[in-house]
Amino acid sequence: MESDQLTLRLPLKYVKGVPLIRYFAEALGPLQNFQARPDDLLISTYPKSGTTWVSEILDMIYHGGDLEKCHRAPIYIRVPFLEFSVPGIPSGLESALNTPAPRLLKTHLPVALLPQTLLDQKVKVIYVARNAKDVAVSYYHFYNMAKVHPDPGTWDSFLEKFMAGEVSYGSWYQHVQEWWELSHTYPILYLFYEDMKENPKREIQKILEFVGRSLPEETVERIVQHTSFKEMKNNPMANYSTLPCDVMDHDISAFMRKGIAGDWKKTFTVAQNERFDAHYAEKMAGSNLKFRDDI
Numbered sequence: 082m083e084s085d086q087l088t089l090r091l092p093l094k095y096v097k098g099v100p101l102i103r104y105f106a107e108a109l110g111p112l113q114n115f116q117a118r119p120d121d122l123l124i125s126t127y128p129k130s131g132t133t134w135v136s137e138i139l140d141m142i143y144h145g146g147d148l149e150k151c152h153r154a155p156i157y158i159r160v161p162f163l164e165f166s167v168p169g170i171p172s173g174l175e176s177a178l179n180t181p182a183p184r185l186l187k188t189h190l191p192v193a194l195l196p197q198t199l200l201d202q203k204v205k206v207i208y209v210a211r212n213a214k215d216v217a218v219s220y221y222h223f224y225n226m227a228k229v230h231p232d233p234g235t236w237d238s239f240l241e242k243f244m245a246g247e248v249s250y251g252s253w254y255q256h257v258q259e260w261w262e263l264s265h266t267y268p269i270l271y272l273f274y275e276d277m278k279e280n281p282k283r284e285i286q287k288i289l290e291f292v293g294r295s296l297p298e299e300t301v302e303r304i305v306q307h308t309s310f311k312e313m314k315n316n317p318m319a320n321y322s323t324l325p326c327d328v329m330d331h332d333i334s335a336f337m338r339k340g341i342a343g344d345w346k347k348t349f350t351v352a353q354n355e356r357f358d359a360h361y362a363e364k365m366a367g368s369n370l371k372f373r374d375d376i
């Protein structure tokens with residue numbers, strides 16, 4: 082894979098008020114030509130919420146738990162990332178066009194930027210949400226290692242930007258709430274990272290029911306095992322180690338970093354935590370969406 086014309090650390094570009102990685106913002110135009118199919122399944126998340134994990138689970142489900150088939154290609158090829166675009170690497174749109182039905186697709190887009198065809202075709206959505214504090218910490222490390230993002234600066238300044246929605250994909254608060262609202266009127270299975278950590282088998286059963294499939298008990302057990310953090314961290318088809326290191330530098334921070342709930346406690350200072358909690362209460366006031374920031 083080449084990544085020769087890649088320019089790193091470009092500033093974010095705002096589209097309809099939402100800041101995005103420059104290359105991804107520029108991919109939204111061509112993405113208007115994307116044609117969804119009713120049998121597509123869309124995985125939607127705010128970044129760093131367990132997207133890769135649920136993608137691997139779904140690819141396993143779609144292939145009846147066949148490990149060999151799920152080793153056929155890296156996760157970003159098996160589950161095309163719609164708005165993905167980086168010079169020298171097939172775009173999400175290209176990958177989607179080359180993927181046979183029924184397709185699994187991934188996006189981090191807020192509802193307002195989603196290609197309308199997905200909604201028109203009533204494409205089912207699995208949304209995964211993760212508590213804001215762990216997302217912020219995970220995102221900070223990701224910004225450092227994935228240099229298509231601007232420089233994150235210090236942790237303290239990154240946290241301020243995260244709270245203000247001035248990071249790629251904008252406000253976490255808005256994202257989790259608008260997809261939650263949409264789930265009341267549209268076919269969305271709304272899952273939580275913390276629930277998946279607590280009881281992956283239970284959450285996989287929910288997914289199976291939602292996608293209208295059933296698998297023998299032993300296959301479900303195999304999926305739980307294959308999609309554990311430890312397995313995925315060591316799986317080159319899941320851990321993003323196949324991307325060029327100028328796109329993702331795993332020596333700075335592994336993509337599969339810690340994979341736990343409550344890791345934020347090691348990073349937030351007491352003052353940052355107090356400030357964050359007060360701001361969080363304001364932003365989430367009136368919402369019945371409840372998160373666990375530990376399990």
Ligand code: A3P
Pocket residue numbers: 126127128129130131132133134215218219220222308309310311313336337338339340341344
């Ligand atoms: P951390 O940085 O906290 O470790 P995404 O795929 O949405 O970018 O999310 C990445 C986060 O999910 C990272 O969090 C990563 O380690 C975690 N993750 C990936 N696979 C996982 C798994 N199988 N179990 C638990 N966490 C996982």
